Amino acid sequence: MSNNDIYQPSLFSDAELGLNDQYTQEGPVCCLGMEFDNDEARREYFRNELRKRLPELRKIEGFPIGTDDDIIRLSDPPYYTACPNPWLNDFIREWEDEKVELEHEGKRDKQFRVSEPYASDVSDIKNDSVYRAHMYHTKVPHKLIMRYLLHYTEPGDIVLDGFAGTGMTGVAAQACGDLENQDWETIEADIDVKKQKRGLRHAICGDLSPYAATIAYNP
Numbered sequence: 001m002s003n004n005d006i007y008q009p010s011l012f013s014d015a016e017l018g019l020n021d022q023y024t025q026e027g028p029v030c031c032l033g034m035e036f037d038n039d040e041a042r043r044e045y046f047r048n049e050l051r052k053r054l055p056e057l058r059k060i061e062g063f064p065i066g067t068d069d070d071i072i073r074l075s076d077p078p079y080y081t082a083c084p085n086p087w088l089n090d091f092i093r094e095w096e097d098e099k100v101e102l103e104h105e106g107k108r109d110k111q112f113r114v115s116e117p118y119a120s121d122v123s124d125i126k127n128d129s130v131y132r133a134h135m136y137h138t139k140v141p142h143k144l145i146m147r148y149l150l151h152y153t154e155p156g157d158i159v160l161d162g163f164a165g166t167g168m169t170g171v172a173a174q175a176c177g178d179l180e181n182q183d184w185e186t187i188e189a190d191i192d193v194k195k196q197k198r199g200l201r202h203a204i205c206g207d208l209s210p211y212a213a214t215i216a217y218n219p
């Protein structure tokens with residue numbers, strides 16, 4: 001018997017899950033090489049695709065216990081899926097192509113090597129509003145992760161956090177592309193960020209916990 005044969009009433013309403021507030025951009029959007037009239041159309045298309053792929057995905061060990069409908073409702077594919085994400089390779093292909101462009105533009109160095117290890121004191125950055133937005137055990141401030149990303153990676157690099165919790169690695173990767181709007185004092189504390197190449201990093205975040213994944217998805 002599959003999970004879909006068992007009637008499982010939803011524990012939460014859409015509003016409680018934050019599904020009514022899903023990220024929506026007005027106007028045309030491009031996603032994985034496809035154009036859509038708006039984000040709603042993009043979500044609809046990929047939700048249908050996810051539904052078709054669920055029978056195959058359910059064969060993966062550790063697939064979450066839940067009905068197809070609930071997994072689809074929780075997901076905002078291809079960016080966030082409440083189950084193994086079948087579009088990871090597509091994203092990686094796109095990002096690898098982007099790396100070549102960034103190298104041509106001189107925004108990343110193909111020969112980049114890290115010559116020194118980096119260690120940092122985290123005590124000064126736990127007052128941040130993003131850090132305090134949700135309680136989570138062993139939560140890591142995104143500004144600390146930014147320091148590591150800026151030291152160890154180049155713009156366009158892909159970072160995997162398979163134990164992502166509340167998704168602070170994703171926030172940090174995004175914020176590396178938006179340094180102008182960051183609070184410099186806490187990022188520059190003991191690293192000369194100006195020497196580093198600024199620019200977006202891409203993060204793949206996963207977590208076993210539906211609670212963590214829901215926080216990470218909902219900005």
Ligand SMILES: C[S@@+](CC[C@H](N)C(=O)[O-])C[C@H]1O[C@@H](n2cnc3c(N)ncnc32)[C@H](O)[C@@H]1O
Binds near residue numbers: 138141166168207209
């Ligand atoms: C230390 S917490 C990470 C917190 C995260 N750094 C943050 O800032 O929110 C470790 C995470 O690993 C997750 N985890 C534990 N075992 C896992 C597994 N086998 N696969 C995926 N995630 C797992 C837990 O649910 C927990 O959210």
